[in-house]
Amino acid sequence: MTKKHHYRDYILKELERRQRKNPSYSLRAFSRDLEVPCSRLSEILNGKVGLSESRAVNLASKLNLSPSEQEFFVDLALSEHARSAVLREMAAQRVKAREEAFGKIGEEQFAVISDWYHTAITQILLLKDFDPSVENIAQRLGLSQDIVEKALERLESLKLVMKTPEGRWVADDGKYSSTYGGSSEAARSYFLQMQTKAVEAMSADNKRRWDMGCTMVPTNRDKAKEVAQKIRQFRLELMQELQDCEDKDSLFALSTSFFEMTDLQTH
Structure with missing residues (x-):
């Protein structure tokens, strides 16, 4: 090869x-x-x-x-x-x-799809009264300034962010999301990273707000397909409601999981 x-x-x-x-x-x-x-x-x-x-x-x-x-x-x-x-x-x-x-x-697109902070950067730029300097972005997201600089370069090359004549970074598309991608490996990497961020949010010394729940329930596989579709619709509606609010001052992640716990029986 x-x-x-x-x-x-x-x-x-x-x-x-x-x-x-x-x-x-x-x-x-x-x-x-x-x-x-x-x-x-x-x-x-x-x-x-x-x-x-x-x-x-x-x-x-x-x-x-x-x-x-x-x-x-x-x-x-x-x-x-x-x-x-x-x-x-x-x-x-x-x-x-x-x-x-x-x-x-494309390599740049793959990087944007795979790593959580690219989406986070495009969304944090939408916060009200936020000074979008590399230093502030790095501090708010817990990243190094070098990583933020590289991420902004990638996002700019894809026209997902842009720099104004005054030198301020702004999001070119406020509805950009890494939830779905053209590569299953990229999507898998993205979700694994977001699961890690969820675990970090639940740590005892973390003061960030979180609300999570988990329920196991027996059901039929065909019924599960219907439920999965309802979850997708609910997620879209809820995200739209959150995006429509004014005076945005914080960045949250909405994560839903619905997966099979048992192996399919073979007869």
Whole structure:
């Protein structure tokens, strides 16, 4: 399989991004920030040495990559350098599946669909009296400023946000949502991330407002299809009611789950 991407591309892109912000930023400074010896980083970038899984994971966390990009970065490294042939093949298959998704909906679109904070950024821009600076967005959403800057670049390239002549970020489409996407893997990644955010909201030391419930009930599979459709309609109506309110001052997530608990019996 010929890969369209390489993990070295992500390292070089981040180096270039930092050098654009600071022209005096050097490879030595980059190696220091990545906690990789400069000589070893040079060898990695020149293709003289590869990456172990542990080093790939460590690097991915320091390159300000989104969660989906971190997974892809590690898989790219494993597909070349994993010691086990089985692990290399498994990683190669995941790389292939993701690159096929890139081909269908585009790499930037895939990133926007996969990672929760892209939607959050477009929606937080709609809050009343909110100063949409990178610093404020990062603080309100609990993100690093680097991640916010990258997300805004992606969103701007898709015309989902824009920068006014005064330098303020505004949402181009207030009804943008990542709920549905052209890739099942992207949708799966998005929902898993939102489930993690729900768990964080319920932590004992978290002061955010939350209201969640869970009920198990026996029913018929055909009836379940009808209920699923009612849930979708209810969600759309409720979201419209929330969006129509004035003086928006906070960002909430509405999440509904309806899934089968038992395996289908075979006769």
